[in-house]
Amino acid sequence: MRITLLAVGRLRKSPELALIDDYLDRFAKTGRQLGLPPVQITEIDDRRASGMAAEAPLIERAIPQGAYVIMMDERGEQPASPDFAARIGELRDQGRDICLIIGGADGLDPGLRARADWQISFGRMVWPHMLVRVMLAEQLYRAASILAGQPYHRV
Known part of the structure; x- marks a missing residue:
């Protein structure tokens, strides 16, 4: 199993990084x-x-073959953290690779979005891409904490 965070744009040394x-x-x-x-x-x-x-073919080429594709999109589902953790755990149990995608400033091409296995959103507001990366990284850690039964996530 591999987990890839695929993002358009380069994040330089910063507080977000x-x-x-x-x-x-x-x-x-x-x-x-x-x-x-x-x-x-x-x-x-x-x-x-x-x-x-123009970004769509670059993203498409970078998606690991056979990976379960999760795209960040403001129109996507808004899962609770335990639901996100459960999906990560199911994919781990299936031995599936996971590719989490954050598009560029204009979002993701509709044709590329149609390829997603799951589209998720951090709410109806649009967030800066560097903050989406931070929030997604935090949710991955939260998911692992939930799966481990650790107290980081409090309901």
Whole structure:
């Protein structure tokens, strides 16, 4: 099993990058005992593309073959953290690779969105992509904590 976080744009040294690194490090430590591998980050250079139509083939090529594709989209489902954790646990139990995708500034191409196995949203508001990365990294750590029965997630 592999978990890939695929995002359009490069995140330079910043407070957001420090948070992402912290949450993904926590995820790796907690996930190791659960059979969850560390998250691999793949960044698509958004300077080479202009808009979602140009980014779509770059994203498509970077998706690991056979991976369960979860796309971040404001029109997607809004699962509760325990539901997200349960899905991650089910995919782990099936031995499926997971690819979590965050699009560029214009979002994801409709044709690419149709390829998603699951579209999820952090609410109806639109968030800056660097903050979506932070929130997704935190939710991955929260999912591992829930699966491990740790007290990080309080209902």
